[in-house]
Amino acid sequence: MIDLYYWPTPNGHKVTLFLEEAGLDYSIKPVNIGAGDQFKPEFLAIAPNNKMPAIVDHAPADGGAPQSVFESGAILLYLAEKTGRFLPTDSRGRVTALEWLFWQMAGLGPMSGQMGHFNVYAPEKIGYAIERYNAEVHRLHGVLDTRLAQSEYLAGADYGIADMASYPWIEVYTDLKPDYAAFPHLQRWHQAIGARPATQRAYALKQQVNPDAGKPISDAERKHLFGQK
Ligand SMILES: N[C@@H](CCC(=O)N[C@@H](CS)C(=O)NCC(=O)O)C(=O)O
Numbered sequence: 273m274i275d276l277y278y279w280p281t282p283n284g285h286k287v288t289l290f291l292e293e294a295g296l297d298y299s300i301k302p303v304n305i306g307a308g309d310q311f312k313p314e315f316l317a318i319a320p321n322n323k324m325p326a327i328v329d330h331a332p333a334d335g336g337a338p339q340s341v342f343e344s345g346a347i348l349l350y351l352a353e354k355t356g357r358f359l360p361t362d363s364r365g366r367v368t369a370l371e372w373l374f375w376q377m378a379g380l381g382p383m384s385g386q387m388g389h390f391n392v393y394a395p396e397k398i399g400y401a402i403e404r405y406n407a408e409v410h411r412l413h414g415v416l417d418t419r420l421a422q423s424e425y426l427a428g429a430d431y432g433i434a435d436m437a438s439y440p441w442i443e444v445y446t447d448l449k450p451d452y453a454a455f456p457h458l459q460r461w462h463q464a465i466g467a468r469p470a471t472q473r474a475y476a477l478k479q480q481v482n483p484d485a486g487k488p489i490s491d492a493e494r495k496h497l498f499g500q501k
Pocket residue numbers: 281282283284305310322323324325342343344345496497
């Protein structure tokens with residue numbers, strides 16, 4: 273059994289995408305990041321950066337004590353290695369998957385997060401920041417589109433952890449959709465992943481775990497999320 277410390281955000285969805293695809297037994301431990309659950313000592317003990325997702329695997333492959341993992345990319349890699357699924361086993365395919373996984377973790381995710389912050393959440397609209405992050409995310413979507421023109425999925429012919437990491441960051445903000453007219457391969461890939469039954473099960477957890485998902489954030493939530501020093 274795996275405990276999943278989760279809140280329905282793009283980084284949280286990455287892990288439910290994997291767990292649902294793999295059919296692993298897991299139990300959700302909600303971490304309400306708007307209410308400050310990420311600062312509780314018991315959560316910090318497994319996720320010292322006060323961000324979800326994190327997991328605790330009670331049946332690790334070495335048969336030892338429960339294994340905790342934080343950082344969504346590390347979790348996806350851990351689960352892929354545990355199950356032997358969603359990561360190519362040949363060395364070149366594995367390198368390709370890791371390239372795109374790390375590209376997502378260091379580029380698409382953080383840049384899309386900043387784009388959302390300055391367009392949606394920032395109390396004052398700073399034109400320079402909005403233009404900077406909109407342009408950078410557009411560029412990253414172009415990088416994805418070029419890759420997906422050559423390859424069905426990011427690491428090759430098969431759906432895998434690099435796709436699971438990137439998919440949740442494509443349509444996060446209702447009014448900030450990618451320019452699909454310019455990026456048809458990105459749209460093809462996004463629709464294909466969205467149609468997978470495991471994706472639909474993963475996203476159904478959103479309303480179940482946070483019935484307020486999609487509503488504007490309150491001042492108290494804003495303080496927990498954006499008032500950290
Ligand atoms: N690099 C981390 C980022 C995780 C992350 O940013 N989580 C956000 C929600 S998507 C969070 O927990 N925020 C709470 C906070 O910043 O206090 C990962 O990929 O796991």
